[in-house]
Structure formats: C-alpha cells, structure tokens
Amino acid sequence: MADSKVISLKLLIDKKEKRVLVAEAGKDFVDFLFSILSLPLGTITSLLAEQSSMVGSLRNLYNSIENLSEQYIQPNQHKSTFLKLKLPISAPPFPLLSLDQPPAAANRKFYGCSNFCNSTYVAGDSRTVCPSCRYCKMSKELIYVDPPPAPAAAAVQGVGEQDEGLVNGVVTYMVMDDLGVTPMSTISSITLLNRFNIVDLSVLQEKVVHLGIDEVFLPL
Numbered sequence: 001m002a003d004s005k006v007i008s009l010k011l012l013i014d015k016k017e018k019r020v021l022v023a024e025a026g027k028d029f030v031d032f033l034f035s036i037l038s039l040p041l042g043t044i045t046s047l048l049a050e051q052s053s054m055v056g057s058l059r060n061l062y063n064s065i066e067n068l069s070e071q072y073i074q075p076n077q078h079k080s081t082f083l084k085l086k087l088p089i090s091a092p093p094f095p096l097l098s099l100d101q102p103p104a105a106a107n108r109k110f111y112g113c114s115n116f117c118n119s120t121y122v123a124g125d126s127r128t129v130c131p132s133c134r135y136c137k138m139s140k141e142l143i144y145v146d147p148p149p150a151p152a153a154a155a156v157q158g159v160g161e162q163d164e165g166l167v168n169g170v171v172t173y174m175v176m177d178d179l180g181v182t183p184m185s186t187i188s189s190i191t192l193l194n195r196f197n198i199v200d201l202s203v204l205q206e207k208v209v210h211l212g213i214d215e216v217f218l219p220l
Contacts, residue, residue: 006212007032009175014196016203021196023175029211030173030181031165042082078125111138 010024023029036044045062065082073079111126113119119132128138167173172184174192182188198204 006210009209009211011207011209013205013207014198014203015205020177021198021204022192024184025173025175025181027165027167027169027171027173029175030167033175033179033181034166042084046083075129108144110142110144112140112142114139116140 005028007026007029009029012021012024013019014021042062045058048058062083065079068079070079108124109126111123111128113121113130113133113136115130115133115136117130117133117136119130121131121138122142123138126137126139126141130136130138174182174184174188
C-alpha cells in the first residue's frame, strides 16, 4: 500500500458556543471527500477492518467471506474479488487513503477465450471461464492499445495541464459539519455568519488541524 498523506484544514470556531462553524479546505481534502463516493463498498469495508473500527453487520459479513473455506468457493471465483476489489483503470487518486492505485492499462494483462469462439469478452484473470462457450478459460493473452492523448482540447482552450482529482485547485472550499461543500466567497462567508447569528467577530477563532487516515476513520 502507498503511504498515506496528511492534509491540513483551517477551522473557524465559535469560542463562545464552543462549536466549529466551518472548515476551510483546499482541493486535496475536497477531492478526498468526493472520492469516497466512487469507492466500492468492499474497499471501504476492508479499510475499516484494517483500522479496527468496523463494527456491526458489515464486519460480520466481511469476516464471513474472509473465513470461508476455499472449498465453498466456485472454481472461477475468488474471495479477493469481494474483499479486495481492484480499482478500475480509470479510478482517480485517493488522497489520505492507503489504497493501491490501479496499474496503467499498458502494464496490465488482458485475456480472451482460448477456444477462439469469437467471443467479445475480455478478462483480467486468465483463470476466468469464458461466458460465451462456458467451457474454456480466458487464457489467450491480448494486446492492449493505449487511446490517443486527450489533453489537447484543454490546451487549445488555454487551460493548460490539468491536476489530478475532481475539483479545481485554484479555489478554496467551505466544508460544513454535514459535509456540504461549496466554493468559498465573500458572500458565502457573510451568509455563514448570518446563519449562525454571529454579530461579535471577536468570538471567532481560527485553528489549523492536520488529518491523516487515523483521524478520518476515528468517527466511524
């Protein structure tokens, strides 16, 4: 697994009420929040299991598959498919999470039916049984061809080289306690103060906190 990183957040705190009003976050933290939506449930469950913070039915379900003897697994299936689901080639980077990033497509091997049954199926595991003829293994190695580069359109529009992740990095974002995320602006800041009935600005305090994978999974 890749080493997890640490992300900084600036909190705006109401000292009088002893509450956090909002977190000022950059691209890295917002990308992390949004990337959670693209993770398979099995991946999230395995991460929680590694942090020893998973309880309840999900843990029981995960442990049931993990402890199930191979003699009960079909020959063309693997427990790792459910416990350690591989991320797709197009998966974005996942800041904070110690996830193995998917290898480049050119470095992966793809297989077709060894029976040359004109099947259009492609597999990433040579032990997979062909769904077309339902007899032969998908063991014939195929040659993957990279698609043509696409960033040319962005360069024409003057955008230049794009960063990884989903959101634009030149903007600061507000993250609320209910995980609502909006771009930060003067108007949004004034709206926030009105929402919490803040009249005396002296009650406000800024505090910088640092988040790693341990802090992310602590509330779970």
